[in-house]
Amino acid sequence: MSHRVNSSPDKNIVDRSKTVRNAAVSKAVRETRAKLQHGNPRSQQFTSEMASLYINSVLQSAAALPILVGAIAAVGLAFNLGGGALGWTLAVLVLHALHVFTLRFIQRRKLVTDDNAMGWTRRFLGFQFVIGLFWAYFALQTCTTCVPSTFAIFKGAALLIVLSATAMSTSMLQGAVLVSVIPAVIALAYAYVLSRSPLDLGLMAMFATASVFFIYMTGTLRRANVQLLSYQVEKDDLIAELEVAKSVSDEARRRAEEANLAKSRFLASMSHELRTPLNAILGFSEVMSGEVMGPLNNDIYKEYVGDIHRSGQHLLNLINEILDLSRIEAGRYELHEESIVLSEIAEDCIGMIQLRARAKNIRITEQFEPGLPSVWADEKSMRQVVLNLLSNAVKFTPQGGEIAVKLGWTAGGGQYVSIKDNGPGIPEDEIPVVLSAFGQGSIAIKSAEQGTGLGLPIVQAILAKHDGEFVLKSKLREGTEVIAIMPAKRVLQSVPAVQEVHSNEKRRRSFA
Numbered sequence: 001m002s003h004r005v006n007s008s009p010d011k012n013i014v015d016r017s018k019t020v021r022n023a024a025v026s027k028a029v030r031e032t033r034a035k036l037q038h039g040n041p042r043s044q045q046f047t048s049e050m051a052s053l054y055i056n057s058v059l060q061s062a063a064a065l066p067i068l069v070g071a072i073a074a075v076g077l078a079f080n081l082g083g084g085a086l087g088w089t090l091a092v093l094v095l096h097a098l099h100v101f102t103l104r105f106i107q108r109r110k111l112v113t114d115d116n117a118m119g120w121t122r123r124f125l126g127f128q129f130v131i132g133l134f135w136a137y138f139a140l141q142t143c144t145t146c147v148p149s150t151f152a153i154f155k156g157a158a159l160l161i162v163l164s165a166t167a168m169s170t171s172m173l174q175g176a177v178l179v180s181v182i183p184a185v186i187a188l189a190y191a192y193v194l195s196r197s198p199l200d201l202g203l204m205a206m207f208a209t210a211s212v213f214f215i216y217m218t219g220t221l222r223r224a225n226v227q228l229l230s231y232q233v234e235k236d237d238l239i240a241e242l243e244v245a246k247s248v249s250d251e252a253r254r255r256a257e258e259a260n261l262a263k264s265r266f267l268a269s270m271s272h273e274l275r276t277p278l279n280a281i282l283g284f285s286e287v288m289s290g291e292v293m294g295p296l297n298n299d300i301y302k303e304y305v306g307d308i309h310r311s312g313q314h315l316l317n318l319i320n321e322i323l324d325l326s327r328i329e330a331g332r333y334e335l336h337e338e339s340i341v342l343s344e345i346a347e348d349c350i351g352m353i354q355l356r357a358r359a360k361n362i363r364i365t366e367q368f369e370p371g372l373p374s375v376w377a378d379e380k381s382m383r384q385v386v387l388n389l390l391s392n393a394v395k396f397t398p399q400g401g402e403i404a405v406k407l408g409w410t411a412g413g414g415q416y417v418s419i420k421d422n423g424p425g426i427p428e429d430e431i432p433v434v435l436s437a438f439g440q441g442s443i444a445i446k447s448a449e450q451g452t453g454l455g456l457p458i459v460q461a462i463l464a465k466h467d468g469e470f471v472l473k474s475k476l477r478e479g480t481e482v483i484a485i486m487p488a489k490r491v492l493q494s495v496p497a498v499q500e501v502h503s504n505e506k507r508r509r510s511f512a
Contacts, residue, residue: 046229048117053172053225054124055103055112061169062100066093068165072138072158092134099127121173128170129179135162136183139207140191152199159184159207163214171218172225181211265326275319278312285309321454324384328461335378335465339492342375342382342415343368343407349386350405353394361400369408374492375415381462388455389419389482396423396480413488414468420481426474435460435472459484466490 073089106112112120139159143151163181170176188204285308287293296302327333350364357364393403406418426434435456459482460470467487474480 046226047121048112048114049229050172050174050222050226051112051117051120051124052107054170054176055107057169057172058103059100059107061165062096064165064169065096068161069093069096075154075158076141088134088137092131095130095134099131124173125175125179128166128173128176129183131166132180132183135159135180136187139184139187148197148199152203156203156206159203160210163207163210167214167218171221174219174222177211177215177218181207181215185211275316275323278316278319282309282312282316285312321458324458325454325461328458328465333461333465335381337376337378339374340377340379340382341372342417342486343372345379345383346386346405346407346417349383349390352387353390356391357394357403360394360397362394362397362403363401364403364405367404367406367408372407372409372415375486376490376492377466377486378462381465385459385462385484386417386419388459389417389484392455392482393419393421393423393480397421398423410485410488413491415486415491417484418481419483420479422479425476425478425480426472427476431472431474456482 069089069092073086076089077086106120139155141155163177166180167177170180185204185208188200188207192200192204285305288296288305289302289309296305324333346366346368350366354364390403390405397403401422404418404420406416406420408416410416456470456472463470463484463486467489469485469487471483471485472480473483
C-alpha cells in the first residue's frame with residue numbers, strides 16, 4: 001500500500017473580506033427549497049411571462065395581418081362586394097394599427113407585472129373578441145352576382161387563413177383563439193339559419209371543426225411553453241441554491257481556517273513560553289545528575305533526577321515538534337536554503353541514531369549511489385526529515401531487525417532517500433491516520449515508545465515546502481518503507497573544471 005503526499009502546507013489563508021451572512025443565507029435556502037418543492041408549473045405564476053410572450057408574438061407578426069386583409073379586400077372587390085368591403089378593410093387596419101402601437105407602448109414601459117398580469121390578459125382577450133366581431137361581419141357578407149359555390153370557397157378560405165394566422169400569433173394567450181372564433185362561428189350559424197343552404201352549413205361545420213383543432217393545438221403549444229418556463233425557473237432556483245450552498249460552504253471554511261490559524265498561533269506561543277522554563281529544568285537536572293555541585297548520597301534521588309531529565313527531554317522534543325508544525329501551518333516556517341549533500345546528511349543522521357539502534361541490536365545498512373551532486377535545500381530541515389524517519393524506523397523495528405537506507409536518482413532526475421525496516425508494518429486502513437497530525441496507529445499505541453504523532457506530518461510539510469514528495473509504503477507484518485523525494489529542479493548540476501582549463505588554454509594559444 002503506497003500513499004503519496006504532495007500538498008502545500010501554507011493552507012491557512014483567511015479571507016476576511018466576506019461578512020457573516022448565515023441568517024440571510026439560511027432564509028434564501030428555505031425560500032428556494034419551498035419553490036422547488038411546492039411550485040406548480042400549471043398555476044398562474046407564469047401569467048406575466050405568457051402575456052409578454054403574447055406581446056412579442058403579435059409585434060413580430062404585425063405586418064402579416066395588413067397583407068392578409070389587403071389580399072382579402074382585393075379579392076372582395078373582384079367579387080363586387082362594393083364599398084362595404086373597403087369600409088371593413090379600413091376599420092380592420094385602423095384597429096390593428098391601434099393594437100400594435102398599444103402593445104409596443106406596453107412593452108417599452110414594461111407595464112405588465114406579476115401583480116397586474118391577469119388584468120392585462122383580460123384586456124387582450126377583449127381586443128381579440130373585437131377583432132372576432134369584424135371577422136364575423138366578414139362571414140355575413142353575401143354576393144348576389146357571384147356563383148354561390150365560388151363565393152363560399154373564397155369566404156371559407158379567407159376565414160381559415162385568418163384562423164391559422166390568429167392561432168399562430170395568439171397561441172401564448174390562453175383563450176385568445178376561442179374568443180376570436182366564437183363571433184365568426186355564430187355569424188356562420190346565423191347565415192345558415194337564414195339561408196338553409198348546404199354551402200353555409202358545410203362552411204360553418206368546416207370552420208367550427210378547424211377552430212376546435214386550432215384551439216387544441218394552441219393549448220398544447222401553450223402548455224409546452226409553460227413547462228419550459230417552469231424548467232427554466234427550476235434551473236434558476238437550483239443555480240441559486242447551489243450558489244447559496246457555496247456561500248455557506250465558503251463561510252464554514254473561512255471560520256474553520258480562522259479557528260485553525262488561531263490554534264496554530266496559540267500552540268506556537270504556548271510552546272515558546274513552555275520551552276523557556278523547561279530548558280532551566282533540563283539544565284539543573286543535568287547538573288544534579290552529573291553531581292557538578294557535589295555528590296548525591298541518596299541513590300533514589302539520583303534515579304529521580306535521571307527520570308526528571310529524561311521526562312523533560314521528552315517534553316522538550318514534543319514542544320519542539322508542536323512548535324515546528326504550528327509554524328508550518330501558520331505559514332511562518334522559513335527555509336534557509338543552501339547547497340547541501342544528501343549523502344552527508346544521511347551519514348550524520350545514521351551516526352546520531354546508531355546508539356539507539358545498537359541498544360536494540362538493529363543493523364543499519366547503507367546503499368548510496370556514488371557521485372550524487374548537491375541539492376538546493378534547507379540543511380536543518382532536511383536533517384530533521386531524515387532523522388525523524390530514521391527514529392521511527394528504529395522505534396518500530398524489533399530486536400535484531402534491520403534497516404536499509406538508500407539514496408539515489410529518481411526517474412525524473414531528482415534525488416530520493418529511502419528508509420525501509422522489517423518491523424510490524426501498518427494496516428492499510430490506518431495509513432491515513434498515521435499521516436495526519438497527532439495520528440497514531442494501533443502498533444504505535446501498543447508500543448512502549450509512544451511518540452507524539454507529529455513526525456510524519458512535519459516531514460510531509462517540510463518536503464512540500466521544498467516542492468518535494470513523501471511516499472509511504474507498508475504491509476502488515478512485512479515492514480514499512482518511507483521515501484523522501486527532492487525534485488529535479490533542486491539538483492545542482494556543476495560544470496566540470498576541466499572544460500574551463502581547456503578553454504583558458506585555447507585563449508592563451510590564440511593570443512600567442
